[in-house]
Amino acid sequence: xxxxxxxxxxxxxxxxxxxxxxxxxxxxxxxxxxxxxxxxxxxxxxxxxxxxxxxxxxxxxxxxxxxxxxxxxxxxxxxxxxxxxxxxxxxxxxxxxxxxxxxxxxxxxxxxxxxxxxxxxxxxxxxxxxxxxxxxxxxxxxxxxxxxxxxxxxxxxxxxxxxxxxxxxxxxxxxxxxxxxxxxxxxxxxxxxxxxxxxxxxxxxxxxxxxxxxxxxxxxxxxxxxxxxxxxxxxxxxxxxxxxxxxxxxxxxxxxxxxxxxxxxxxxxxxxxxxxxxxxxxxxxxxxxxxxxxx
Numbered sequence: 001x002x003x004x005x006x007x008x009x010x011x012x013x014x015x016x017x018x019x020x021x022x023x024x025x026x027x028x029x030x031x032x033x034x035x036x037x038x039x040x041x042x043x044x045x046x047x048x049x050x051x052x053x054x055x056x057x058x059x060x061x062x063x064x065x066x067x068x069x070x071x072x073x074x075x076x077x078x079x080x081x082x083x084x085x086x087x088x089x090x091x092x093x094x095x096x097x098x099x100x101x102x103x104x105x106x107x108x109x110x111x112x113x114x115x116x117x118x119x120x121x122x123x124x125x126x127x128x129x130x131x132x133x134x135x136x137x138x139x140x141x142x143x144x145x146x147x148x149x150x151x152x153x154x155x156x157x158x159x160x161x162x163x164x165x166x167x168x169x170x171x172x173x174x175x176x177x178x179x180x181x182x183x184x185x186x187x188x189x190x191x192x193x194x195x196x197x198x199x200x201x202x203x204x205x206x207x208x209x210x211x212x213x214x215x216x217x218x219x220x221x222x223x224x225x226x227x228x229x230x231x232x233x234x235x236x237x238x239x240x241x242x243x244x245x246x247x248x249x250x251x252x253x254x255x256x257x258x259x260x261x262x263x264x265x266x267x268x269x270x271x272x273x274x275x276x277x278x279x280x281x282x283x284x285x286x287x288x289x290x291x292x293x294x295x
Contacts, residue, residue: 001047005066008086013074018087019066021058024051028098030291031088032058035104035128036204037151037197039065042103046276049284054098054291057091059084061106063196075196077105077203081112085119096120099291103127104248104273105204111261112212114236123291127241128273131253134205141205144198151194209257238263239290243271243278264290 005017021040030050032043040058047056060067061080070079088097100121102110107129113121134141141147191197240258242249244267251267258265268275268282276283 026055030099033102033106085116099123101125147198
């Protein structure tokens with residue numbers, strides 16, 4: 001695994017340094033996008049597995065992990081989606097990205113790539129996206145300053161137990177990760193700025209992907225009418241995944257979204273919000289099958 005900063009151009013901000021991790025070297029490039037209060041370290045188990053057949057990239061979104069903050073006025077899901085799109089163009093050298101997988105808030109960002117002008121992505125996987133926000137968290141999430149204070153306390157707690165997050169991963173004979181017996185879950189990097197995290201939580205809890213679909217269809221129709229025949233959003237295959245007991249992404253709404261997008265849908269048995277960590281044996285083969293399938 002390599003780690004470094006890349007400078008990507010984001011129109012309203014300019015060039016910003018984005019911290020990335022890369023596993024393997026392969027013509028087929030896959031980008032992993034983490035969720036709220038998380039970082040690229042969330043993928044420490046899945047990425048080496050995918051790297052046997054792809055070049056895998058994972059980023060730290062601004063204010064997460066090792067990527068510096070951006071001004072709070074730019075801390076919006078729209079701007080974060082533009083950052084992901086800009087990075088995707090950079091690592092694919094303008095040739096189009098093979099796959100993008102996003103988790104939770106990152107699942108929203110990955111689906112918003114469908115709106116990115118002249119960006120071809122062949123496969124998009126959204127795992128546990130809060131499709132209609134998180135209704136029971138809205139009253140709390142809308143109290144931005146209160147949430148920021150709570151997150152500051154939480155960050156202090158995380159810093160005290162960060163040493164538990166180190167874990168060496170090796171691959172077995174069939175390419176599946178072999179984990180230590182205690183199966184400790186990695187602790188993601190905390191946000192550098194709790195207020196930015198609180199702002200993003202408020203947006204995520206109030207977001208509605210269904211509301212974006214009609215806008216998306218209109219924008220895609222306009223784009224298809226104005227670009228050459230080699231660029232088509234319709235070439236993108238999408239995949240909606242959720243844990244069977246995910247508290248932030250219900251079965252009903254996930255299935256509705258999959259039907260609206262014409263996506264494949266898969267529910268990981270016995271898992272909560274992070275199935276690729278909680279049930280890797282039931283998740284990894286399904287992800288690889290989707291990425292390898294020809295359409």
